[in-house]
Amino acid sequence: VTGFVYLVGAGPGDPRLLTMRAYELLRSADVVAHDELISTEILALAPPDAELLAVGRRAGRGATEYKLHPEVLARARAGRHVVRLKQGDPLVFGRGAEEAEELAAAGVGFEIVPGISAALGAAAYAGIPLTDRRHAGGVHLSSGHQPVDAPSRTDTLVLYMATRRLDACLARLVDEGWPPSTPAAWIAAATTPSQRVIVGTIADLRVPAGSAPALLIVGEVVALRSRLQWFEQRALTTRRIVVGRTRAGRSVLAAQLRALGAEVLEAPPFDRAIDLVALPCSASAHLLDDHPHLRNPPVVAIGPQTEAAAREAGAREIVRATPHDLDGVVGAVMTRLAPRAMEAAS
């Protein structure tokens, strides 16, 4: 039996940016061989009995003799269906082509599933169009590891993997004739709740050191962010909420809170500061028994029974939803965490 390898793009970070094909393959994978950057939230979509193999390299660390990880080939040769999950798109600075060449040479069947590349995800979530007929006729994707072969200065330039060489890359652009006043944006952890955007010019852009993946967008289009910014404007952006669950599957409440910008945690570890706990049914109050520190933040209870269960489980402060339904829970969360947005909406 010969197995099969799916070279799948996982997108830039937000699990909701997975393609339907990627989602479908992940849900039925035998083996998921993934890059280091892939989030636990995306990996959690694999079946509980799927084998998870971390096979990626970060920032070119660790010399390897292989293009495709030997374990991937071994699993495929053993007849398994392997999802080789890569950040962004497999064929954009992802070495997907080299892995596919090895599969072809080994006679193993493969399929390539595109993903939203970091440049597209970062641009959309930062409110920066990569092309715009008033400001940029084209876009040039480049790697900060290589010297920048600057495109025409009417194009937008995106530099992946540029943080460590940022100063050298910016200096080189000036040497190549880009005006130092050209707007530039550094975007880290794009499309995730930790997304960070710093805007400046080629001359004055300064960015913090850190380990989050980041890229640079250079060009006049960056100035449009002041009008197109949306990600940071959502009512619950920067808020972290735990949603109590009693069964697996999609939680409507979690989806609604995410759409309002909250970072929603539905399963442990709850190891970061939590702003609020939302309990959509009385059975979900057991969360407070299992994780005593979740008794400290305000708890929104869907109705009187849930309120009683939360009180019994030791919740310090309980906010009751009115009406006693999911809309009521969302309203109570907003009143508590984003009162000004609530006032503006009423």
Ligand SMILES: C[S@@+](CC[C@H](N)C(=O)[O-])C[C@H]1O[C@@H](n2cnc3c(N)ncnc32)[C@H](O)[C@@H]1O
């Ligand atoms: C080895 S490349 C992989 C690119 C990937 N195949 C793609 O299409 O996005 C890794 C680089 O992608 C960029 N990157 C990936 N995810 C990102 C994110 N969420 N935010 C910003 N940059 C990201 C960073 O420049 C990082 O150094």
